Amino acid sequence: MNLADCVRAVIAGRAAARAGEPVTACxxxxxxxxxxxxxxxxxxxxxxxRENPANIDYSE
Incomplete structure (x- = not known):
């Protein structure tokens, strides 16, 4: 794996979040x-x- 593969994976994850796909679409x-x-x-x-952070409720 080279740096370009790393960058592509991050960009693909961000794009999936923006498109509204579930995290299980990895x-x-x-x-x-x-x-x-x-x-x-x-x-x-x-x-x-980074694009769609998980909402964590720390109030309890």
Whole structure:
């Protein structure tokens, strides 16, 4: 995996969040058999979260 692959995964995650797709639309397996696939899943999810952060209620 090179830097371009990393950037593409983040951008794809952001685009998915903007398009209203669910976080489960991640095309990479976070439990994949290779470190590359796991890293791409993490980067995709990071991009998704940057665009659509999870709402956490700390009031309770």
């Amino acid at each position: 095309p990479y397996d976070p439990d994949g058999s290779t470190a590359v696939e796991r890293a791409q899943a993490r980067l995709w999810l990071r991009g998704y979260d």
